[in-house]
Amino acid sequence: MDNKASITIHDIARELNISASTVSRALNDNPRISKATKDKIKAKALEMGYQPNTIASNLRNQKTNTIGIVVPLINRHFFSAFISGVEDVAFASGYNVIISQSNDLLEKEKQIVHSLFSNRVDGLIASLSMQTNEFDHYQLFSKKHIPIVFFDRVVPELEAHKIVVDDFMVGFKATEHLIKQGYKRIAHLAGPTVLHTYRDRMAGYRAALEKYNVNIDDNLIIHGRLTRIEGQEAIKTLLALPQPPDAAFCGNDTSALAMMVYLKKVGIRIPEDFGLIGFSNEPFSEVVTPSISTLEQPAFEMGVKAAELLIQEIESKVRLEEHVTITMPTELIQRESSSRNK
Amino acid sequence: MDNKASITIHDIARELNISASTVSRALNDNPRISKATKDKIKAKALEMGYQPNTIASNLRNQKTNTIGIVVPLINRHFFSAFISGVEDVAFASGYNVIISQSNDLLEKEKQIVHSLFSNRVDGLIASLSMQTNEFDHYQLFSKKHIPIVFFDRVVPELEAHKIVVDDFMVGFKATEHLIKQGYKRIAHLAGPTVLHTYRDRMAGYRAALEKYNVNIDDNLIIHGRLTRIEGQEAIKTLLALPQPPDAAFCGNDTSALAMMVYLKKVGIRIPEDFGLIGFSNEPFSEVVTPSISTLEQPAFEMGVKAAELLIQEIESKVRLEEHVTITMPTELIQRESSSRNK
DNA sequence: ACTTTTTGCGCAATCGATTGCATCTTTCTG
DNA sequence: CAGAAAGATGCAATCGATTGCGCAAAAAGT
Numbered sequence: 001m002d003n004k005a006s007i008t009i010h011d012i013a014r015e016l017n018i019s020a021s022t023v024s025r026a027l028n029d030n031p032r033i034s035k036a037t038k039d040k041i042k043a044k045a046l047e048m049g050y051q052p053n054t055i056a057s058n059l060r061n062q063k064t065n066t067i068g069i070v071v072p073l074i075n076r077h078f079f080s081a082f083i084s085g086v087e088d089v090a091f092a093s094g095y096n097v098i099i100s101q102s103n104d105l106l107e108k109e110k111q112i113v114h115s116l117f118s119n120r121v122d123g124l125i126a127s128l129s130m131q132t133n134e135f136d137h138y139q140l141f142s143k144k145h146i147p148i149v150f151f152d153r154v155v156p157e158l159e160a161h162k163i164v165v166d167d168f169m170v171g172f173k174a175t176e177h178l179i180k181q182g183y184k185r186i187a188h189l190a191g192p193t194v195l196h197t198y199r200d201r202m203a204g205y206r207a208a209l210e211k212y213n214v215n216i217d218d219n220l221i222i223h224g225r226l227t228r229i230e231g232q233e234a235i236k237t238l239l240a241l242p243q244p245p246d247a248a249f250c251g252n253d254t255s256a257l258a259m260m261v262y263l264k265k266v267g268i269r270i271p272e273d274f275g276l277i278g279f280s281n282e283p284f285s286e287v288v289t290p291s292i293s294t295l296e297q298p299a300f301e302m303g304v305k306a307a308e309l310l311i312q313e314i315e316s317k318v319r320l321e322e323h324v325t326i327t328m329p330t331e332l333i334q335r336e337s338s339s340r341n342k
Numbered sequence: 343m344d345n346k347a348s349i350t351i352h353d354i355a356r357e358l359n360i361s362a363s364t365v366s367r368a369l370n371d372n373p374r375i376s377k378a379t380k381d382k383i384k385a386k387a388l389e390m391g392y393q394p395n396t397i398a399s400n401l402r403n404q405k406t407n408t409i410g411i412v413v414p415l416i417n418r419h420f421f422s423a424f425i426s427g428v429e430d431v432a433f434a435s436g437y438n439v440i441i442s443q444s445n446d447l448l449e450k451e452k453q454i455v456h457s458l459f460s461n462r463v464d465g466l467i468a469s470l471s472m473q474t475n476e477f478d479h480y481q482l483f484s485k486k487h488i489p490i491v492f493f494d495r496v497v498p499e500l501e502a503h504k505i506v507v508d509d510f511m512v513g514f515k516a517t518e519h520l521i522k523q524g525y526k527r528i529a530h531l532a533g534p535t536v537l538h539t540y541r542d543r544m545a546g547y548r549a550a551l552e553k554y555n556v557n558i559d560d561n562l563i564i565h566g567r568l569t570r571i572e573g574q575e576a577i578k579t580l581l582a583l584p585q586p587p588d589a590a591f592c593g594n595d596t597s598a599l600a601m602m603v604y605l606k607k608v609g610i611r612i613p614e615d616f617g618l619i620g621f622s623n624e625p626f627s628e629v630v631t632p633s634i635s636t637l638e639q640p641a642f643e644m645g646v647k648a649a650e651l652l653i654q655e656i657e658s659k660v661r662l663e664e665h666v667t668i669t670m671p672t673e674l675i676q677r678e679s680s681s682r683n684k
Numbered sequence: 685a686c687t688t689t690t691t692g693c694g695c696a697a698t699c700g701a702t703t704g705c706a707t708c709t710t711t712c713t714g
Numbered sequence: 715c716a717g718a719a720a721g722a723t724g725c726a727a728t729c730g731a732t733t734g735c736g737c738a739a740a741a742a743g744t
């Protein structure tokens with residue numbers, strides 16, 4: 001029915017024989033407008049079914065009340081939980097959220113970042129793609145002092161706020177746990193070392209071994225993309241070693257699961273013969289048999305923190321000079337796959 | 343450093359002593375501008391680090407190249423996979439995606455829909471909240487002929503495009519499968535009947551029983567919100583029946599898992615003593631022991647279809663008169679939890 | 685009664701990109 | 715070589731909301 005163009009404040013103004021400025025001010029509860037006029041205008045706006053045009057407002061105000069999110073893949077528990085946390089806070093503060101996924105491709109990430117910039121988001125929350133090794137595209141934002149918060153995959157070179165987990169402690173705690181459970185040769189399935197996350201975790205792994213005087217054997221360290229396939233390949237490789245490991249700390253739960261499935265298939269008992277611990281507490285790790293020990297990565301809370309930090313920065317007049325880094329605690333969740341001592 | 347305001351086409355025009363219109367046309371490859379001028383302008387734009395202001399463009403063009411998505415909760419496998427599918431198609435077609443979650447609250451859903459409208463999204467993709475029993479807020483869109491695609495939770499009253507799975511067939515196939523596996527008393531854990539989805543599924547369940555001349559016992563049908571807790575309560579209730587069931591078709595994998603955990607605990611063997619089938623093929627259902635039979639809900643593909651349909655509608659001059667409903671196939675995935683005949 | 689303040693509202697510019705309608709050159713045609 | 719046609723670019727309005735400044739009327743102060 002209502003095919004005509006939207007009604008604007010000018011339409012309301014014309015109907016009421018007043019100026020558009022007054023309508024605008026009335027709708028924004030500007031004190032310069034009398035109560036009587038305000039009421040009249042608001043009533044008319046309602047009657048005419050007026051809906052503000054946020055685009056126009058954004059253009060004029062140089063503010064979009066929108067924050068952009070860049071993640072490698074929406075459809076992964078950690079990221080979707082994180083996004084959920086961001087959205088919660090954003091909504092409560094009157095912000096919209098534009099989400100894009102990089103599919104772990106640098107080129108797509110670049111495009112997305114440009115697009116979000118052109119859409120004039122007020123701030124950006126991003127996790128780097130696995131390929132990302134240059135950061136010029138983020139300078140669009142930093143040069144204009146548009147706040148950015150990086151999370152999960154971050155690099156030290158980046159001058160921006162960061163939300164991370166203590167990856168060193170992750171590696172340390174996971175490894176220490178396996179040691180304390182009596183495992184002697186502990187393998188580590190690590191992600192690509194270009195990412196600091198994985199470097200730190202491996203450092204924690206090494207530190208724990210050293211602390212407990214366990215010999216470090218580089219043959220027990222395998223790098224990969226932590227997929228199911230690669231997890232399976234890794235465990236095959238490890239078992240074929242002259243001195244195979246009796247436990248593994250995997251970079252994520254997915255690869256730990258892959259190992260578990262294979263170990264069960266070849267008749268190696270978990271946790272008796274082989275101990276496993278993963279990372280990030282995917283929903284499945286609790287319900288598989290045996291359940292997989294892991295470290296909880298508080299995704300939702302990280303999203304909340306990221307959004308709070310970003311919005312605070314957006315709305316503060318003065319831009320913080322130093323960049324804050326929030327390190328989130330990760331909790332070790334001991335389950336069956338590593339519970340040799342009970 | 344670069345603290346000054348953004349450079350606009352006017353800045354470029356000034357530098358080159360030409361008009362802004364020419365710059366605009368050049369950057370848009372308008373044939374009315376000579377190659378020489380275009381090259382000069384593009385070079386200058388690059389040199390000055392020009393970034394188009396999409397907001398201004400959107401306002402003028404009355405088009406935002408943005409589509410809005412409303413889901414109950416981002417952080418759920420089905421929805422995040424769906425969104426991922428939408429985002430893929432949207433990005434490829436030059437659209438941004440604004441995502442909001444209703445948290446299954448009608449009031450929040452209303453706010454979101456208004457906000458997306460004010461942001462002038464070119465189209466909307468939505469799944470109703472569990473509470474939603476009125477639809478006036480969507481009329482904002484339909485009245486202005488802004489296309490909407492509903493998915494998953496839909497109602498027949500809605501005059502819009504829909505992407506759904508064939509819920510009747512889901513119920514039918516799941517139940518038929520259990521019957522063919524030799525189970526005799528098949529329970530059904532159903533969702534709230536206000537939602538058509540669940541009504542249809544139950545109808546399918548009943549139809550299958552009838553077709554195979556299995557007596558329908560209403561005591562075996564339990565309604566709930568399909569959470570883990572309620573799944574556990576349900577199986578307790580069912581087992582306490584004078585004539586307990588020997589199989590169950592659960593409304594989702596989560597509740598099926600809850601049943602499984604309880605059944606294992608009390609020593610009832612799956613699938614020998616009790617058959618289980620869930621719905622939606624959550625990632626965990628494949629990896630638990632025993633693995634859970636289920637029906638695949640092609641979330642990602644549904645997102646793809648939804649986006650394709652919406653974008654096609656947005657970009658077609660003529661608005662389709664009839665509303666299309668795309669019914670996606672669901673495939674039964676037989677796993678251990680229901681494989682008595684092998 | 686006259687100045688000063690306060691109150692209420694309108695004018696017109698602005699945000700940045702787009703586009704219909706000129707205008708001014710060239711180039712071509714007969 | 716006049717006049718038409720084609721080619722290249724500029725002017726100014728437009729999208730809808732916001733806001734600094736100004737003006738008039740009403741209220742307050744002397």
